[in-house]
Amino acid sequence: MRRDPMSTDRFKDKVVIVTGAASGIGAATARRFSAEGARVALIDRDRTNLETVAQELPPDRTTHHVVDVSDSAAVEAMVSAVVSRFGGLNVMVNNAGVHAGGAPDKITDDQWRKVMATDVDGVFFGCRAAIPHLTKTRGSIVNTASVSGTGGDWSMSPYNAAKGAVVNLTRALAMDLGKKGVRVNAICPSLTRTGMTADMMDDDKLLAEFAERIPLGRVCEPEEVAAVIAFLASEDASFMTGANVAVDGGVSASNGQPP
Numbered sequence: 001m002r003r004d005p006m007s008t009d010r011f012k013d014k015v016v017i018v019t020g021a022a023s024g025i026g027a028a029t030a031r032r033f034s035a036e037g038a039r040v041a042l043i044d045r046d047r048t049n050l051e052t053v054a055q056e057l058p059p060d061r062t063t064h065h066v067v068d069v070s071d072s073a074a075v076e077a078m079v080s081a082v083v084s085r086f087g088g089l090n091v092m093v094n095n096a097g098v099h100a101g102g103a104p105d106k107i108t109d110d111q112w113r114k115v116m117a118t119d120v121d122g123v124f125f126g127c128r129a130a131i132p133h134l135t136k137t138r139g140s141i142v143n144t145a146s147v148s149g150t151g152g153d154w155s156m157s158p159y160n161a162a163k164g165a166v167v168n169l170t171r172a173l174a175m176d177l178g179k180k181g182v183r184v185n186a187i188c189p190s191l192t193r194t195g196m197t198a199d200m201m202d203d204d205k206l207l208a209e210f211a212e213r214i215p216l217g218r219v220c221e222p223e224e225v226a227a228v229i230a231f232l233a234s235e236d237a238s239f240m241t242g243a244n245v246a247v248d249g250g251v252s253a254s255n256g257q258p259p
């Protein structure tokens, strides 16, 4: 059944988990789902910021858990706790991520493993823990990848590798889960104003260089990514699965030729 396009309660009575919810895109996503009526579980390893964001939202429809998504047992326990508290699960947003870069021959084992642990392991653990519950509700998964998952950057090899893995993991899960009624999609934002990029946002020269190369002429705001995540998770995207959706102001439309 089609919903009323004017309705603002697309997620009324739905249960949504958002990882990386203490900051940036995850915080904006938690606020968005909550504004559309969802019961939202906010997950992050940063207790202080997590509590600050969680306290903004209605207490009867909000819970939060301090979890490192690279810890599979903790992720399993968290998903079980959310399902116990709210009675099921409809949407899993695997958004927590970290970034590391540098010349490829200077990347340390530690840098490599930290990016893989959160950005790849964390996304897989979140998906795996959610699947049994999502098959019961015919729910959906949205994974936060990046434009860095569909093309190379200079000196960001761990991040490029990790986000590429998220894009293809999303496709693989879409294959396996489609006939069970579970949709799995990824979003690929370009440079977005968040905690991860705070240093860059203070650099006017760098921002101007980015703006020059982005067809829409500016960086992305976290709320603009959250809106697309909510769309993909909603019935409005009922025939979308396995997609990686660019939220990039047109960056990926370019063939790289100079102006």
Ligand code: NAD
Pocket (backbone or CB within 6 Å): 019, 020, 021, 022, 023, 024, 025, 026, 043, 044, 045, 046, 049, 067, 068, 069, 070, 095, 096, 097, 098, 117, 118, 122, 144, 145, 146, 147, 188, 189, 190, 191, 192, 193, 194, 195, 196, 197
């Ligand atoms: P952010 O730093 O503002 O937020 C990321 C959150 O994830 C933080 O609250 C952090 O504590 C949490 N986190 C990190 N590792 C974790 C772990 N192991 N367990 C639990 N929580 C953890 O950054 P953001 O830009 O909002 O990033 C959200 C996602 O968007 C990431 O996956 C990132 O790679 C992706 N992304 C960001 C941009 C950008 O330009 N900001 C662009 C494309 C994709």
